[in-house]
Amino acid sequence: MSRTKWIVIAVVVLLAGVIGWRLTHRAGSASQTPDDAPIPVTVVPVLRENVPVYLTALGTVQALNTVTVVPQVSGQLVSIDFREGHELKKGDLIAQIDPRTFQAALEQAIGKQQQDAALLSAAQYTLHSYEGLSKQQFVAAQTLQAQQQTVHQYQAAVAADRAAVDSARVQLGYTSIRAPIDGVAGLRQVDVGNIVGPGTTGGLVVLTQVHPISVIFSLPQQNLDGVRAAFAKNALAVAALDRTDNHVIANGTLKVVDNQIDPATGSFKLKAEFANTGNTLWPGQFVNVRMQLSTVNGGLVVPAQAVQRGPDGDYVFVVQPDKTVAMRAVTTGGEVGSSAILIAKGVQAGERVVTEGQFRLKPGSKVIPLAPGQVPPVPAALAGQARRNRRG
Numbered sequence: 001m002s003r004t005k006w007i008v009i010a011v012v013v014l015l016a017g018v019i020g021w022r023l024t025h026r027a028g029s030a031s032q033t034p035d036d037a038p039i040p041v042t043v044v045p046v047l048r049e050n051v052p053v054y055l056t057a058l059g060t061v062q063a064l065n066t067v068t069v070v071p072q073v074s075g076q077l078v079s080i081d082f083r084e085g086h087e088l089k090k091g092d093l094i095a096q097i098d099p100r101t102f103q104a105a106l107e108q109a110i111g112k113q114q115q116d117a118a119l120l121s122a123a124q125y126t127l128h129s130y131e132g133l134s135k136q137q138f139v140a141a142q143t144l145q146a147q148q149q150t151v152h153q154y155q156a157a158v159a160a161d162r163a164a165v166d167s168a169r170v171q172l173g174y175t176s177i178r179a180p181i182d183g184v185a186g187l188r189q190v191d192v193g194n195i196v197g198p199g200t201t202g203g204l205v206v207l208t209q210v211h212p213i214s215v216i217f218s219l220p221q222q223n224l225d226g227v228r229a230a231f232a233k234n235a236l237a238v239a240a241l242d243r244t245d246n247h248v249i250a251n252g253t254l255k256v257v258d259n260q261i262d263p264a265t266g267s268f269k270l271k272a273e274f275a276n277t278g279n280t281l282w283p284g285q286f287v288n289v290r291m292q293l294s295t296v297n298g299g300l301v302v303p304a305q306a307v308q309r310g311p312d313g314d315y316v317f318v319v320q321p322d323k324t325v326a327m328r329a330v331t332t333g334g335e336v337g338s339s340a341i342l343i344a345k346g347v348q349a350g351e352r353v354v355t356e357g358q359f360r361l362k363p364g365s366k367v368i369p370l371a372p373g374q375v376p377p378v379p380a381a382l383a384g385q386a387r388r389n390r391r392g
Contacts, residue, residue, distance in 0.1 A: 038366040040376030041357035048349040051299035059217030059289040065209040073174040074197030088179040099175040106168035113161030120154035183207035213276040218267040238272035241288040300343040306353040317354040
């Protein structure tokens with residue numbers, strides 16, 4: 001092979017090496033640039049606020065009182081005087097039983113009372129006469145004493161008649177069946193014309209009191225001491241929320257803490273009472289319950305998305321003065337509304353925590369802190385390339 005060919009081959013190899021080195025250098029620079037470049041993240045300051053502490057649970061709406069209206073006397077049902085599903089006031093007429101038999105019994109008792117009252121009056125007149133004659137010794141003492149016993153007998157009979165009249169009047173009153181409580185009438189169970197009485201299965205109708213109304217819910221047993229201590233100091237506010245857990249549909253207060261813990265579930269029951277003026281709660285309905293247990297004055301609050309879950313517990317990324325981040329372990333103290341968390345330990349007021357972009361971070365990463373909604377700046381290299389592309 002000639003010397004010229006060797007020179008050409010050497011030049012080609014040298015050029016290939018130079019080109020390969022430049023490509024490798026560029027690739028290495030390109031791969032290093034993203035790691036070294038600051039990472040845009042959204043940050044917010046740790047705020048100090050007066051934070052309400054809530055306990056949440058799933059509750060069941062329950063009527064404060066439920067009454068099955070059952071006739072107290074037997075007879076034919078002659079009228080139904082309520083509308084199904086409508087509210088009744090205490091004392092409103094519900095139904096009417098044929099009163100004629102009971103009216104006759106009352107009149108008979110009144111007649112018997114009047115008869116015995118007349119006999120008593122006659123016996124008392126005779127006794128009065130005997131007492132006058134006895135002073136003149138025209139009537140024997142034994143006769144006077146017998147008349148006195150007769151008067152006492154008729155007095156007892158009149159008293160018994162009076163009681164019989166009262167009983168007959170009560171029985172007659174039972175033929176007009178009235179609402180024993182304020183409540184909403186359910187579906188009627190018996191139609192007009194049927195013979196009803198104390199043994200009528202299911203009664204005539206069920207009345208359900210909805211003003212006020214109660215909600216029954218359960219909490220874990222570890223909350224018992226805190227709830228009892230707070231309940232002993234003042235009334236605890238309870239809110240009923242809709243299925244989305246975002247909208248309060250009724251406000252009430254805690255009324256009862258049950259006297260035992262269910263060993264099967266390790267929880268205890270509570271009852272809250274609501275005025276329910278707008279009928280937003282209905283018996284049997286499931287609602288989300290939020291009870292305010294206390295208020296933490298000057299608590300430290302961060303957005304919920306700032307708190308990350310790790311194998312060693314909860315942590316946040318805190319932006320340091322040199323715009324690098326540090327991983328900080330924190331102890332949470334409960335939820336604040338639906339979008340924030342109370343921090344009991346780990347951060348201080350005014351420190352900035354990362355709320356978006358944590359997945360790219362590690363301790364010591366450089367960051368570009370951005371306010372919520374702020375757009376990150378375009379890198380200078382990309383901006384220059386964009387300008388060159390526009391000119392081209």
